[in-house]
Amino acid sequence: MSEYSVQVVGAAIVDSLESPSWMLVAQRSAPESLAGLWEFPGGKVESGESCEQALERELMEELGVSVHLGSEVQGDHPQGWVLNEKAAMRVFLVEISRGEPLPLQDHRELRWVSVKKQSGQDILDLPWIPADLPIVRELLSILHQS
Numbered sequence: 001m002s003e004y005s006v007q008v009v010g011a012a013i014v015d016s017l018e019s020p021s022w023m024l025v026a027q028r029s030a031p032e033s034l035a036g037l038w039e040f041p042g043g044k045v046e047s048g049e050s051c052e053q054a055l056e057r058e059l060m061e062e063l064g065v066s067v068h069l070g071s072e073v074q075g076d077h078p079q080g081w082v083l084n085e086k087a088a089m090r091v092f093l094v095e096i097s098r099g100e101p102l103p104l105q106d107h108r109e110l111r112w113v114s115v116k117k118q119s120g121q122d123i124l125d126l127p128w129i130p131a132d133l134p135i136v137r138e139l140l141s142i143l144h145q146s
């Protein structure tokens with residue numbers, strides 16, 4: 001049995017896996033408690049799905065895009081990054097392979113933000129879901145090493 005009963009997957013969508021300069025972040029439209037906060041597009045893994053399959057499905061449903069999956073942004077738990085007492089999220093770097101991302105479902109706005117070292121603070125200044133902040137920090141540190 002997994003420790004966290006809700007497995008979530010999230011995508012750090014970058015313009016290029018090889019040489020990332022921009023990341024697509026999404027502002028939630030619901031539920032009320034999360035509306036207006038920024039997040040990694042994605043959602044809950046359904047039964048019978050792998051995390052990778054769930055992420056591909058969610059990105060098609062929410063944004064209308066197909067993707068290539070890159071490496072995982074490792075959290076400190078086997079289920080990824082702990083979000084709350086019930087849920088943990090695995091996060092993957094992703095590149096769009098087909099389609100133009102649109103806020104089709106669950107999002108108010110999508111925004112490409114620079115991940116360059118000198119602009120890292122711009123991303124951190126967005127009102128993220130609080131549980132995502134350590135993930136964003138780790139992601140920036142990985143991207144700045146490469």
Ligand SMILES: Nc1nc2c([nH]c(=O)n2[C@H]2C[C@H](O)[C@@H](COP(=O)(O)OP(=O)(O)OP(=O)(O)O)O2)c(=O)[nH]1
Nearest residue numbers: 008009010039040041042043044083087129131132
């Ligand atoms: N997608 C996503 N969810 C996050 C992030 N950070 C975070 O705490 N969460 C939480 C919010 C939700 O409680 C849960 C994911 O739920 P969701 O509403 O996105 O999942 P879903 O698309 O499958 O929607 P549903 O079937 O529950 O309607 O994880 C994040 O960066 N991305």
